[in-house]
Amino acid sequence: MLLAFDWSQLAQQTVIGLSSGGTWALLALAIVLIYRSTGVVNFAQGEMAMLSTFVAWSLIHHGLSYWAAFFVTVAISFGGGVGLERAVIRPVERAPVLTVVIVTIGLVFVMDGIARWGWSSETRSLPNAFSARPIEIAGVAFSIQDLGNIAVSLGIVALLWLLFRFTKLGLALRASAVNPQESRLLGIRVSWMLALGWGLAAAMGAISGMLTAPALASFDQNLMQPVLLYALAGAVLGGLESPLGAVVGSLLLGVFINLIGTYVDWIGTDLRLPVALAVILGVLLVRPTGLFGGTPVRRV
């Protein structure tokens, strides 16, 4: 029997997909930011974000409101990211890529260890950032939570774009990522730009974590592991070299995975991660530079 297609369900599921895709986009952007300046995927990005979310949880637990904790956590994470780069990445700045990759994998365990040492393994939850009430738009009910997530994610992306596109600091960050040697000759402190990049990445990861956690009934130290995989898939889909690609890729992936989970019975919620992995594999096989990545034009 053929039922009438439910358009409002499609709209709802698309928005839910954009909401999770938005939080993945922030983490994907963090990954791309560091990848562009060091040529390395920071595998610890997820665990760094998880640790930030635990910091936020503690702040809220001590009486701060969600949004107060949000901004304090972003600041702490930024400082932590800069400090981490100075302490752990700087010593291997000139080392081969594989060395740096191994250091970031080591960081995964360090971050996880700190989170387990500092916070008990019991599950906890974060309050909703936005009202839990639904809102009706054109006869379709959406959750304010989802719309808020999308707004915050895109707002952060826009802020970052403004920073990179219109400020001298952003210009210096871009220059040192692509031409570190030449940038030093212009007086840019490239090594500090790298640290700043880590700070920004850590801050974005923190926001991603703080938007991810409230949607879950409870979370523990494994909070960001699936998000990291989705973010990697989004970044690979968009092109690891392209910030715009990371955002578009993650949003597309969020919608795709949510719709396929909704409309394809046997995938449901259980097979979402394998779908993300399949996307990574598919993109790497068919178009390794992703949707937006391309070889830069250069005359020799």
Add this chain to the structure above:
Amino acid sequence: MSEPLLELEDVEARYGPVKALHGVSLSVAEGEIVAVLGANGAGKTTTLRAVSGTVGRSGKIAFAGRSISRRSPESVTRLGIAHVPEGRGTLSALSVRDNLRLGAYVRRDRKAVREDEQRVLAYFPWLDDRRDQQAGTLSGGEQQMLALARALMLRPRLVLLDEPSLGLAPMVVAEMFRIVGELNEREGLTVLVVEQNATLALGASARAYVLEVGRVALSGTSAELRRDESVRRSYLGY
């Protein structure tokens, strides 16, 4: 001669275990164009790198009376030394305009920077039309001009120019040296230029040094060197 702007005394430099400079001494006075000549591997490029700190060096390097032999490239630039490296140092993924803006990265005097942009663009009018073009898509000659324009945006006290003629058409090279000469005459720009093309370099400079395997083999005014028998045979080819 008064106190030189740049003075190197017994400077050594090495790439890992390989020594490239074995005690180079030279000086550049304010407002002077000085050329460094020599064969491939004589240490010309390394001499400039020793000044800007992009190679490990020892010995005495003084700029405007202060020692810079331990300074990083970033802080050497902050003193007003603009190094146009081999390969021009183009930030290829950025636009022409952003390249120029970054030339003035260390300067805080925004208004003067904007004025300088106009002043510099007057020497390279075609750059203005291409301000939004990606720098990596310019031709080699255009990139060399951009590199010089960018160096000027620092309002430098000294420009280190490394092989500006490398891989460029003779007409472009002539134009390049014409502009350098004009900047020197009009604005008193001080330049230390490394060049394989000795005819050009001796024509454009007041004084020159000839390097041989990491040492200064000869030095004098460019006019003297042009008349020198050995220089003529080895570097000028007649």
